[in-house]
Amino acid sequence: MLGARKVYLIEEPIAAAIGAGIDISKPCGNMVVDIGGGTTDIAVISLGGSVVSTSIKVAGDKFDEYVAKYIKKKYNLIIGERTAEELKQTVGCVYPKIQDNEMEVRGRDLSTGLPTTIVIHSSEMLEALQEPANMIIDAVHSVLEKTPPELAADISDKGIYMTGGGCLIDGLDKLLQERTGINVMIAQDTVSCVALGTGKALDNLDALDEKSRR
Ligand SMILES: Nc1ncnc2c1ncn2[C@@H]1O[C@H](COP(=O)(O)OP(=O)(O)OP(=O)(O)O)[C@@H](O)[C@H]1O
Ligand SMILES: [Mg+2]
Structure with missing residues:
Protein backbone atom coordinates (compact mmCIF):
# COMPACT_ATOMS: atom_id res chain seq x y z
CA MET A 1 0.00 0.00 0.00
CA GLY A 60 -32.64 -1.54 17.51
CA ASP A 61 -33.84 -3.01 14.20
CA LYS A 62 -35.12 -6.11 15.95
CA PHE A 63 -37.11 -3.93 18.35
CA ASP A 64 -38.70 -2.24 15.31
CA GLU A 65 -39.58 -5.65 13.86
CA TYR A 66 -41.26 -6.71 17.09
CA VAL A 67 -43.26 -3.47 17.15
CA ALA A 68 -44.52 -4.05 13.60
CA LYS A 69 -45.24 -7.72 14.28
CA TYR A 70 -47.25 -6.87 17.41
CA ILE A 71 -49.39 -4.31 15.58
CA LYS A 72 -50.00 -6.64 12.68
CA LYS A 73 -51.12 -9.39 15.01
CA LYS A 74 -53.26 -7.28 17.34
CA TYR A 75 -54.78 -4.78 14.90
CA ASN A 76 -54.40 -6.53 11.55
CA LEU A 77 -52.53 -3.42 10.47
CA ILE A 78 -49.35 -3.14 8.43
CA ILE A 79 -47.04 -0.29 9.37
CA GLY A 80 -43.83 0.80 7.70
CA GLU A 81 -40.34 0.48 9.10
CA ARG A 82 -40.08 4.19 9.82
CA THR A 83 -43.37 4.19 11.71
CA ALA A 84 -42.24 1.23 13.77
CA GLU A 85 -39.00 3.01 14.66
CA GLU A 86 -40.86 6.20 15.55
CA LEU A 87 -43.24 4.26 17.78
CA LYS A 88 -40.31 2.61 19.52
CA GLN A 89 -38.57 5.92 20.12
CA THR A 90 -41.69 7.82 21.16
CA VAL A 91 -43.80 5.42 23.21
CA GLY A 92 -41.63 2.31 23.29
CA CYS A 93 -40.58 1.01 26.69
CA VAL A 94 -39.33 -2.18 28.25
CA TYR A 95 -40.08 -1.32 31.87
CA PRO A 96 -43.50 -0.33 33.22
CA LYS A 97 -43.96 3.43 33.07
CA ILE A 98 -45.63 5.52 35.72
CA GLN A 99 -47.39 7.51 33.06
CA ASP A 100 -48.76 5.75 29.99
CA ASN A 101 -48.00 7.61 26.73
CA GLU A 102 -49.75 7.20 23.43
CA MET A 103 -49.11 7.84 19.76
CA GLU A 104 -51.28 7.85 16.65
CA VAL A 105 -50.04 5.69 13.83
CA ARG A 106 -51.19 5.20 10.28
CA GLY A 107 -51.03 1.89 8.56
CA ARG A 108 -52.87 -0.25 6.06
CA ASP A 109 -55.69 -2.42 7.31
CA LEU A 110 -55.09 -5.92 6.01
CA SER A 111 -58.76 -6.82 5.64
CA THR A 112 -59.96 -3.66 3.88
CA GLY A 113 -56.68 -2.66 2.25
CA LEU A 114 -57.39 0.93 3.34
CA PRO A 115 -55.24 3.38 5.27
CA THR A 116 -56.29 3.42 8.91
CA THR A 117 -55.24 5.36 11.98
CA ILE A 118 -54.99 3.79 15.42
CA VAL A 119 -53.67 4.86 18.81
CA ILE A 120 -50.89 2.84 20.42
CA HIS A 121 -50.09 3.01 24.14
CA SER A 122 -46.75 2.50 25.82
CA SER A 123 -48.27 -0.35 27.84
CA GLU A 124 -48.72 -2.18 24.53
CA MET A 125 -45.12 -1.48 23.57
CA LEU A 126 -44.04 -2.96 26.88
CA GLU A 127 -45.72 -6.18 25.84
CA ALA A 128 -44.39 -6.05 22.28
CA LEU A 129 -40.77 -5.48 23.30
CA GLN A 130 -40.44 -7.90 26.17
CA GLU A 131 -39.02 -10.74 24.09
CA PRO A 132 -36.12 -8.90 22.40
N1 LIG B 1 -34.32 7.58 21.61
C1 LIG B 1 -34.19 6.35 21.12
N2 LIG B 1 -34.95 5.35 21.65
C2 LIG B 1 -34.86 4.09 21.18
N3 LIG B 1 -34.04 3.72 20.19
C3 LIG B 1 -33.26 4.67 19.63
C4 LIG B 1 -33.29 6.03 20.07
N4 LIG B 1 -32.40 6.73 19.31
C5 LIG B 1 -31.85 5.86 18.46
N5 LIG B 1 -32.35 4.62 18.62
C6 LIG B 1 -32.05 3.40 17.87
O1 LIG B 1 -30.66 3.16 17.84
C7 LIG B 1 -30.34 2.35 16.72
C8 LIG B 1 -29.08 2.85 16.07
O2 LIG B 1 -28.04 2.88 17.01
P1 LIG B 1 -26.53 3.12 16.58
O3 LIG B 1 -26.43 4.39 15.82
O4 LIG B 1 -25.69 2.98 17.79
O5 LIG B 1 -26.34 1.89 15.60
P2 LIG B 1 -25.14 1.50 14.64
O6 LIG B 1 -23.85 1.73 15.33
O7 LIG B 1 -25.36 2.19 13.34
O8 LIG B 1 -25.44 -0.04 14.45
P3 LIG B 1 -24.49 -1.31 14.67
O9 LIG B 1 -23.65 -1.05 15.89
O10 LIG B 1 -25.41 -2.48 14.83
O11 LIG B 1 -23.69 -1.40 13.42
C9 LIG B 1 -31.55 2.39 15.80
O12 LIG B 1 -32.24 1.15 15.86
C10 LIG B 1 -32.41 3.50 16.40
O13 LIG B 1 -33.80 3.28 16.21
MG1 LIG C 1 -22.58 0.63 16.54
Missing part, protein backbone atom coordinates in the same frame (compact mmCIF):
# COMPACT_ATOMS: atom_id res chain seq x y z
CA LEU A 2 1.29 3.42 -0.84
CA GLY A 3 1.12 6.02 1.85
CA ALA A 4 -0.61 3.99 4.55
CA ARG A 5 1.81 2.82 7.21
CA LYS A 6 -0.42 0.59 9.27
CA VAL A 7 -4.06 -0.36 9.37
CA TYR A 8 -5.74 -0.82 12.72
CA LEU A 9 -8.98 -2.65 13.31
CA ILE A 10 -10.45 -1.72 16.64
CA GLU A 11 -13.17 -3.91 18.07
CA GLU A 12 -16.45 -2.06 18.44
CA PRO A 13 -16.98 -2.66 22.19
CA ILE A 14 -13.45 -1.44 22.91
CA ALA A 15 -14.02 1.67 20.85
CA ALA A 16 -17.35 2.13 22.64
CA ALA A 17 -15.68 1.80 26.03
CA ILE A 18 -13.04 4.38 25.19
CA GLY A 19 -15.72 6.65 23.78
CA ALA A 20 -17.69 6.27 27.00
CA GLY A 21 -14.67 7.62 28.84
CA ILE A 22 -13.57 4.38 30.51
CA ASP A 23 -9.85 3.93 31.13
CA ILE A 24 -9.47 0.45 29.67
CA SER A 25 -5.72 0.19 30.27
CA LYS A 26 -6.18 -0.68 33.98
CA PRO A 27 -6.14 -4.29 35.20
CA CYS A 28 -9.75 -4.09 36.35
CA GLY A 29 -12.87 -5.30 34.59
CA ASN A 30 -15.35 -3.12 32.74
CA MET A 31 -18.50 -4.28 31.04
CA VAL A 32 -19.81 -2.52 27.97
CA VAL A 33 -23.12 -3.33 26.32
CA ASP A 34 -23.25 -1.59 22.94
CA ILE A 35 -26.73 -1.78 21.44
CA GLY A 36 -26.71 -0.59 17.85
CA GLY A 37 -29.15 -1.08 15.00
CA GLY A 38 -28.11 -4.54 13.83
CA THR A 39 -26.13 -5.99 16.70
CA THR A 40 -25.68 -5.86 20.43
CA ASP A 41 -22.05 -6.29 21.40
CA ILE A 42 -21.36 -7.23 24.99
CA ALA A 43 -17.81 -7.28 26.27
CA VAL A 44 -15.82 -7.42 29.46
CA ILE A 45 -12.71 -5.36 28.92
CA SER A 46 -9.53 -5.36 30.96
CA LEU A 47 -5.94 -4.31 30.25
CA GLY A 48 -6.89 -2.91 26.86
CA GLY A 49 -8.49 -6.05 25.51
CA SER A 50 -11.74 -7.94 25.69
CA VAL A 51 -11.70 -10.90 28.05
CA VAL A 52 -15.19 -12.28 27.41
CA SER A 53 -17.51 -11.07 24.70
CA THR A 54 -20.49 -11.93 22.59
CA SER A 55 -22.43 -10.38 19.77
CA ILE A 56 -26.09 -11.05 19.06
CA LYS A 57 -28.27 -9.91 16.21
CA VAL A 58 -30.84 -8.40 18.52
CA ALA A 59 -30.69 -4.61 18.67
CA ALA A 133 -35.31 -7.12 25.68
CA ASN A 134 -35.07 -10.48 27.42
CA MET A 135 -32.76 -11.80 24.70
CA ILE A 136 -30.33 -8.95 25.40
CA ILE A 137 -30.53 -9.51 29.14
CA ASP A 138 -29.92 -13.25 28.74
CA ALA A 139 -26.83 -12.48 26.64
CA VAL A 140 -25.51 -10.13 29.35
CA HIS A 141 -26.07 -12.87 31.93
CA SER A 142 -24.18 -15.42 29.87
CA VAL A 143 -21.20 -13.06 29.55
CA LEU A 144 -21.25 -12.38 33.30
CA GLU A 145 -21.29 -16.12 33.96
CA LYS A 146 -18.12 -16.57 31.91
CA THR A 147 -16.34 -13.61 33.51
CA PRO A 148 -13.46 -14.40 35.89
CA PRO A 149 -14.55 -13.69 39.49
CA GLU A 150 -12.23 -10.73 40.18
CA LEU A 151 -13.35 -8.96 37.04
CA ALA A 152 -16.99 -9.74 37.81
CA ALA A 153 -16.50 -8.18 41.25
CA ASP A 154 -15.09 -5.02 39.60
CA ILE A 155 -18.12 -4.85 37.34
CA SER A 156 -20.52 -5.18 40.22
CA ASP A 157 -18.65 -2.35 42.01
CA LYS A 158 -18.44 -0.03 39.03
CA GLY A 159 -21.56 -0.91 37.12
CA ILE A 160 -22.35 -1.79 33.52
CA TYR A 161 -21.96 0.81 30.77
CA MET A 162 -24.50 0.92 27.98
CA THR A 163 -23.72 2.63 24.68
CA GLY A 164 -25.27 2.83 21.20
CA GLY A 165 -28.58 4.26 20.05
CA GLY A 166 -30.50 1.10 20.88
CA CYS A 167 -29.83 1.48 24.60
CA LEU A 168 -31.98 4.62 24.61
CA ILE A 169 -35.18 2.65 24.53
CA ASP A 170 -37.09 3.68 27.61
CA GLY A 171 -36.47 1.56 30.69
CA LEU A 172 -33.79 -0.79 29.35
CA ASP A 173 -31.28 0.50 31.90
CA LYS A 174 -33.76 -0.11 34.73
CA LEU A 175 -34.65 -3.57 33.49
CA LEU A 176 -31.03 -4.64 33.13
CA GLN A 177 -30.23 -3.21 36.54
CA GLU A 178 -33.11 -5.09 38.14
CA ARG A 179 -32.26 -8.39 36.44
CA THR A 180 -28.53 -8.32 37.14
CA GLY A 181 -28.51 -6.50 40.47
CA ILE A 182 -25.72 -4.34 39.03
CA ASN A 183 -25.87 -0.59 38.56
CA VAL A 184 -26.37 0.36 34.88
CA MET A 185 -25.17 3.62 33.35
CA ILE A 186 -25.98 5.04 29.95
CA ALA A 187 -22.85 6.62 28.50
CA GLN A 188 -22.95 10.28 27.53
CA ASP A 189 -23.11 10.84 23.75
CA THR A 190 -24.18 7.24 23.55
CA VAL A 191 -24.83 7.25 19.82
CA SER A 192 -21.36 8.53 18.94
CA CYS A 193 -19.35 6.52 21.48
CA VAL A 194 -17.91 4.11 18.94
CA ALA A 195 -16.81 6.86 16.57
CA LEU A 196 -15.44 8.98 19.41
CA GLY A 197 -13.63 5.99 20.88
CA THR A 198 -12.09 4.97 17.56
CA GLY A 199 -10.65 8.47 17.19
CA LYS A 200 -9.32 8.47 20.75
CA ALA A 201 -7.91 4.95 20.36
CA LEU A 202 -5.90 5.99 17.33
CA ASP A 203 -4.41 8.78 19.39
CA ASN A 204 -3.50 6.36 22.20
CA LEU A 205 -2.55 3.09 20.60
CA ASP A 206 -0.40 2.17 23.58
CA ALA A 207 -3.49 1.62 25.71
CA LEU A 208 -4.73 -1.18 23.49
CA ASP A 209 -3.39 -4.70 23.81
CA GLU A 210 -1.92 -6.57 20.83
CA LYS A 211 -5.12 -8.35 19.95
CA SER A 212 -7.21 -5.19 19.92
CA ARG A 213 -5.11 -3.36 17.35
CA ARG A 214 -4.41 -6.07 14.85
Whole structure:
Protein backbone atom coordinates (compact mmCIF):
# COMPACT_ATOMS: atom_id res chain seq x y z
CA MET A 1 0.00 0.00 0.00
CA LEU A 2 1.29 3.42 -0.84
CA GLY A 3 1.12 6.02 1.85
CA ALA A 4 -0.61 3.99 4.55
CA ARG A 5 1.81 2.82 7.21
CA LYS A 6 -0.42 0.59 9.27
CA VAL A 7 -4.06 -0.36 9.37
CA TYR A 8 -5.74 -0.82 12.72
CA LEU A 9 -8.98 -2.65 13.31
CA ILE A 10 -10.45 -1.72 16.64
CA GLU A 11 -13.17 -3.91 18.07
CA GLU A 12 -16.45 -2.06 18.44
CA PRO A 13 -16.98 -2.66 22.19
CA ILE A 14 -13.45 -1.44 22.91
CA ALA A 15 -14.02 1.67 20.85
CA ALA A 16 -17.35 2.13 22.64
CA ALA A 17 -15.68 1.80 26.03
CA ILE A 18 -13.04 4.38 25.19
CA GLY A 19 -15.72 6.65 23.78
CA ALA A 20 -17.69 6.27 27.00
CA GLY A 21 -14.67 7.62 28.84
CA ILE A 22 -13.57 4.38 30.51
CA ASP A 23 -9.85 3.93 31.13
CA ILE A 24 -9.47 0.45 29.67
CA SER A 25 -5.72 0.19 30.27
CA LYS A 26 -6.18 -0.68 33.98
CA PRO A 27 -6.14 -4.29 35.20
CA CYS A 28 -9.75 -4.09 36.35
CA GLY A 29 -12.87 -5.30 34.59
CA ASN A 30 -15.35 -3.12 32.74
CA MET A 31 -18.50 -4.28 31.04
CA VAL A 32 -19.81 -2.52 27.97
CA VAL A 33 -23.12 -3.33 26.32
CA ASP A 34 -23.25 -1.59 22.94
CA ILE A 35 -26.73 -1.78 21.44
CA GLY A 36 -26.71 -0.59 17.85
CA GLY A 37 -29.15 -1.08 15.00
CA GLY A 38 -28.11 -4.54 13.83
CA THR A 39 -26.13 -5.99 16.70
CA THR A 40 -25.68 -5.86 20.43
CA ASP A 41 -22.05 -6.29 21.40
CA ILE A 42 -21.36 -7.23 24.99
CA ALA A 43 -17.81 -7.28 26.27
CA VAL A 44 -15.82 -7.42 29.46
CA ILE A 45 -12.71 -5.36 28.92
CA SER A 46 -9.53 -5.36 30.96
CA LEU A 47 -5.94 -4.31 30.25
CA GLY A 48 -6.89 -2.91 26.86
CA GLY A 49 -8.49 -6.05 25.51
CA SER A 50 -11.74 -7.94 25.69
CA VAL A 51 -11.70 -10.90 28.05
CA VAL A 52 -15.19 -12.28 27.41
CA SER A 53 -17.51 -11.07 24.70
CA THR A 54 -20.49 -11.93 22.59
CA SER A 55 -22.43 -10.38 19.77
CA ILE A 56 -26.09 -11.05 19.06
CA LYS A 57 -28.27 -9.91 16.21
CA VAL A 58 -30.84 -8.40 18.52
CA ALA A 59 -30.69 -4.61 18.67
CA GLY A 60 -32.64 -1.54 17.51
CA ASP A 61 -33.84 -3.01 14.20
CA LYS A 62 -35.12 -6.11 15.95
CA PHE A 63 -37.11 -3.93 18.35
CA ASP A 64 -38.70 -2.24 15.31
CA GLU A 65 -39.58 -5.65 13.86
CA TYR A 66 -41.26 -6.71 17.09
CA VAL A 67 -43.26 -3.47 17.15
CA ALA A 68 -44.52 -4.05 13.60
CA LYS A 69 -45.24 -7.72 14.28
CA TYR A 70 -47.25 -6.87 17.41
CA ILE A 71 -49.39 -4.31 15.58
CA LYS A 72 -50.00 -6.64 12.68
CA LYS A 73 -51.12 -9.39 15.01
CA LYS A 74 -53.26 -7.28 17.34
CA TYR A 75 -54.78 -4.78 14.90
CA ASN A 76 -54.40 -6.53 11.55
CA LEU A 77 -52.53 -3.42 10.47
CA ILE A 78 -49.35 -3.14 8.43
CA ILE A 79 -47.04 -0.29 9.37
CA GLY A 80 -43.83 0.80 7.70
CA GLU A 81 -40.34 0.48 9.10
CA ARG A 82 -40.08 4.19 9.82
CA THR A 83 -43.37 4.19 11.71
CA ALA A 84 -42.24 1.23 13.77
CA GLU A 85 -39.00 3.01 14.66
CA GLU A 86 -40.86 6.20 15.55
CA LEU A 87 -43.24 4.26 17.78
CA LYS A 88 -40.31 2.61 19.52
CA GLN A 89 -38.57 5.92 20.12
CA THR A 90 -41.69 7.82 21.16
CA VAL A 91 -43.80 5.42 23.21
CA GLY A 92 -41.63 2.31 23.29
CA CYS A 93 -40.58 1.01 26.69
CA VAL A 94 -39.33 -2.18 28.25
CA TYR A 95 -40.08 -1.32 31.87
CA PRO A 96 -43.50 -0.33 33.22
CA LYS A 97 -43.96 3.43 33.07
CA ILE A 98 -45.63 5.52 35.72
CA GLN A 99 -47.39 7.51 33.06
CA ASP A 100 -48.76 5.75 29.99
CA ASN A 101 -48.00 7.61 26.73
CA GLU A 102 -49.75 7.20 23.43
CA MET A 103 -49.11 7.84 19.76
CA GLU A 104 -51.28 7.85 16.65
CA VAL A 105 -50.04 5.69 13.83
CA ARG A 106 -51.19 5.20 10.28
CA GLY A 107 -51.03 1.89 8.56
CA ARG A 108 -52.87 -0.25 6.06
CA ASP A 109 -55.69 -2.42 7.31
CA LEU A 110 -55.09 -5.92 6.01
CA SER A 111 -58.76 -6.82 5.64
CA THR A 112 -59.96 -3.66 3.88
CA GLY A 113 -56.68 -2.66 2.25
CA LEU A 114 -57.39 0.93 3.34
CA PRO A 115 -55.24 3.38 5.27
CA THR A 116 -56.29 3.42 8.91
CA THR A 117 -55.24 5.36 11.98
CA ILE A 118 -54.99 3.79 15.42
CA VAL A 119 -53.67 4.86 18.81
CA ILE A 120 -50.89 2.84 20.42
CA HIS A 121 -50.09 3.01 24.14
CA SER A 122 -46.75 2.50 25.82
CA SER A 123 -48.27 -0.35 27.84
CA GLU A 124 -48.72 -2.18 24.53
CA MET A 125 -45.12 -1.48 23.57
CA LEU A 126 -44.04 -2.96 26.88
CA GLU A 127 -45.72 -6.18 25.84
CA ALA A 128 -44.39 -6.05 22.28
CA LEU A 129 -40.77 -5.48 23.30
CA GLN A 130 -40.44 -7.90 26.17
CA GLU A 131 -39.02 -10.74 24.09
CA PRO A 132 -36.12 -8.90 22.40
CA ALA A 133 -35.31 -7.12 25.68
CA ASN A 134 -35.07 -10.48 27.42
CA MET A 135 -32.76 -11.80 24.70
CA ILE A 136 -30.33 -8.95 25.40
CA ILE A 137 -30.53 -9.51 29.14
CA ASP A 138 -29.92 -13.25 28.74
CA ALA A 139 -26.83 -12.48 26.64
CA VAL A 140 -25.51 -10.13 29.35
CA HIS A 141 -26.07 -12.87 31.93
CA SER A 142 -24.18 -15.42 29.87
CA VAL A 143 -21.20 -13.06 29.55
CA LEU A 144 -21.25 -12.38 33.30
CA GLU A 145 -21.29 -16.12 33.96
CA LYS A 146 -18.12 -16.57 31.91
CA THR A 147 -16.34 -13.61 33.51
CA PRO A 148 -13.46 -14.40 35.89
CA PRO A 149 -14.55 -13.69 39.49
CA GLU A 150 -12.23 -10.73 40.18
CA LEU A 151 -13.35 -8.96 37.04
CA ALA A 152 -16.99 -9.74 37.81
CA ALA A 153 -16.50 -8.18 41.25
CA ASP A 154 -15.09 -5.02 39.60
CA ILE A 155 -18.12 -4.85 37.34
CA SER A 156 -20.52 -5.18 40.22
CA ASP A 157 -18.65 -2.35 42.01
CA LYS A 158 -18.44 -0.03 39.03
CA GLY A 159 -21.56 -0.91 37.12
CA ILE A 160 -22.35 -1.79 33.52
CA TYR A 161 -21.96 0.81 30.77
CA MET A 162 -24.50 0.92 27.98
CA THR A 163 -23.72 2.63 24.68
CA GLY A 164 -25.27 2.83 21.20
CA GLY A 165 -28.58 4.26 20.05
CA GLY A 166 -30.50 1.10 20.88
CA CYS A 167 -29.83 1.48 24.60
CA LEU A 168 -31.98 4.62 24.61
CA ILE A 169 -35.18 2.65 24.53
CA ASP A 170 -37.09 3.68 27.61
CA GLY A 171 -36.47 1.56 30.69
CA LEU A 172 -33.79 -0.79 29.35
CA ASP A 173 -31.28 0.50 31.90
CA LYS A 174 -33.76 -0.11 34.73
CA LEU A 175 -34.65 -3.57 33.49
CA LEU A 176 -31.03 -4.64 33.13
CA GLN A 177 -30.23 -3.21 36.54
CA GLU A 178 -33.11 -5.09 38.14
CA ARG A 179 -32.26 -8.39 36.44
CA THR A 180 -28.53 -8.32 37.14
CA GLY A 181 -28.51 -6.50 40.47
CA ILE A 182 -25.72 -4.34 39.03
CA ASN A 183 -25.87 -0.59 38.56
CA VAL A 184 -26.37 0.36 34.88
CA MET A 185 -25.17 3.62 33.35
CA ILE A 186 -25.98 5.04 29.95
CA ALA A 187 -22.85 6.62 28.50
CA GLN A 188 -22.95 10.28 27.53
CA ASP A 189 -23.11 10.84 23.75
CA THR A 190 -24.18 7.24 23.55
CA VAL A 191 -24.83 7.25 19.82
CA SER A 192 -21.36 8.53 18.94
CA CYS A 193 -19.35 6.52 21.48
CA VAL A 194 -17.91 4.11 18.94
CA ALA A 195 -16.81 6.86 16.57
CA LEU A 196 -15.44 8.98 19.41
CA GLY A 197 -13.63 5.99 20.88
CA THR A 198 -12.09 4.97 17.56
CA GLY A 199 -10.65 8.47 17.19
CA LYS A 200 -9.32 8.47 20.75
CA ALA A 201 -7.91 4.95 20.36
CA LEU A 202 -5.90 5.99 17.33
CA ASP A 203 -4.41 8.78 19.39
CA ASN A 204 -3.50 6.36 22.20
CA LEU A 205 -2.55 3.09 20.60
CA ASP A 206 -0.40 2.17 23.58
CA ALA A 207 -3.49 1.62 25.71
CA LEU A 208 -4.73 -1.18 23.49
CA ASP A 209 -3.39 -4.70 23.81
CA GLU A 210 -1.92 -6.57 20.83
CA LYS A 211 -5.12 -8.35 19.95
CA SER A 212 -7.21 -5.19 19.92
CA ARG A 213 -5.11 -3.36 17.35
CA ARG A 214 -4.41 -6.07 14.85
N1 LIG B 1 -34.32 7.58 21.61
C1 LIG B 1 -34.19 6.35 21.12
N2 LIG B 1 -34.95 5.35 21.65
C2 LIG B 1 -34.86 4.09 21.18
N3 LIG B 1 -34.04 3.72 20.19
C3 LIG B 1 -33.26 4.67 19.63
C4 LIG B 1 -33.29 6.03 20.07
N4 LIG B 1 -32.40 6.73 19.31
C5 LIG B 1 -31.85 5.86 18.46
N5 LIG B 1 -32.35 4.62 18.62
C6 LIG B 1 -32.05 3.40 17.87
O1 LIG B 1 -30.66 3.16 17.84
C7 LIG B 1 -30.34 2.35 16.72
C8 LIG B 1 -29.08 2.85 16.07
O2 LIG B 1 -28.04 2.88 17.01
P1 LIG B 1 -26.53 3.12 16.58
O3 LIG B 1 -26.43 4.39 15.82
O4 LIG B 1 -25.69 2.98 17.79
O5 LIG B 1 -26.34 1.89 15.60
P2 LIG B 1 -25.14 1.50 14.64
O6 LIG B 1 -23.85 1.73 15.33
O7 LIG B 1 -25.36 2.19 13.34
O8 LIG B 1 -25.44 -0.04 14.45
P3 LIG B 1 -24.49 -1.31 14.67
O9 LIG B 1 -23.65 -1.05 15.89
O10 LIG B 1 -25.41 -2.48 14.83
O11 LIG B 1 -23.69 -1.40 13.42
C9 LIG B 1 -31.55 2.39 15.80
O12 LIG B 1 -32.24 1.15 15.86
C10 LIG B 1 -32.41 3.50 16.40
O13 LIG B 1 -33.80 3.28 16.21
MG1 LIG C 1 -22.58 0.63 16.54
